[in-house]
Amino acid sequence: MILASKTALVTGASRGIGEATVRALDAAGARVVLTAQTVKDLERVAADLRNDPLVIPHGLSETGAGTHLAETVLSETGGVDVLVINAGFAIRGEPEELAEAELDRIFAVNFRSQLMLAIGLGPAMIERGGGSIVNVSSVASLRGPVGRLAYAATKGAMDAMTRALAADWGPKGIRVNCVNPGIVKTAMLESRQKDMTGVEDALAARVALGRLGRPENVADVIVFLASDAAGYITGESITIDGGMTHVMTKLKGIR
Numbered sequence: 001m002i003l004a005s006k007t008a009l010v011t012g013a014s015r016g017i018g019e020a021t022v023r024a025l026d027a028a029g030a031r032v033v034l035t036a037q038t039v040k041d042l043e044r045v046a047a048d049l050r051n052d053p054l055v056i057p058h059g060l061s062e063t064g065a066g067t068h069l070a071e072t073v074l075s076e077t078g079g080v081d082v083l084v085i086n087a088g089f090a091i092r093g094e095p096e097e098l099a100e101a102e103l104d105r106i107f108a109v110n111f112r113s114q115l116m117l118a119i120g121l122g123p124a125m126i127e128r129g130g131g132s133i134v135n136v137s138s139v140a141s142l143r144g145p146v147g148r149l150a151y152a153a154t155k156g157a158m159d160a161m162t163r164a165l166a167a168d169w170g171p172k173g174i175r176v177n178c179v180n181p182g183i184v185k186t187a188m189l190e191s192r193q194k195d196m197t198g199v200e201d202a203l204a205a206r207v208a209l210g211r212l213g214r215p216e217n218v219a220d221v222i223v224f225l226a227s228d229a230a231g232y233i234t235g236e237s238i239t240i241d242g243g244m245t246h247v248m249t250k251l252k253g254i255r
Helices: 014-026 039-046 067-078 102-125 151-173 186-191 201-203 215-226
Strands: 007-011 031-035 082-083 132-138 174-181 237-240
Touching: 007 014, 007 102, 014 031, 014 039, 014 215, 031 039, 031 067, 067 102, 067 237, 082 102, 082 215, 102 132, 102 174, 132 151, 132 215, 151 174, 151 186, 174 215, 215 237
Parallel strands: 007 031, 007 082, 082 132, 132 174, 174 237
Antiparallel strands: none
């Protein structure tokens, strides 16, 4: 119960890494505020939680959405001790196919609204004696992923925001860190594949540990960063990818 008496807000809480994080935070003793767009999925996740969860359905694509969400959360809770910025989506395609409207929308959801959410919640977090912000980025910010220019750009912005916000708010008691998941088995991954037969094996072959990640693998690190066990860690980006990014795996046919 390392987060007992703490209140945590998780964006994108209705599935995948967000859902796993909500469950892990609740298991660690935190009261969790869940937000995403799909009410049915939020209520499904919240139904299993033990520590008086609060569901706040909210989108992030409109101008002012992050600020409005922060105001709603403050009105309902008085403030949070932990903020997990997880909501986001990806678009795929060639760079020359990218439309300006698509670029505006993905930056609004993946970065702008969530930065404004953090800014809106920050002063109350400082008044409560500080806290922890954990941003969910991606290894796409560390590598050059084919066909995901806009997504990679939003995650690169999130990595940079992590370091800058850690500098501004560190003296005020707020730690800001980032996790960069690799290939994780989520509904988002499976939705991009018409047939997963053979795909998982091919992807796992790129990972030093020889298997894909699970949402729980990411959630466990988020709980650590949210807790006092990580009390001297801020401004860091932690890669959670089984060694895919930084470890060279054996190439087929080469010893």
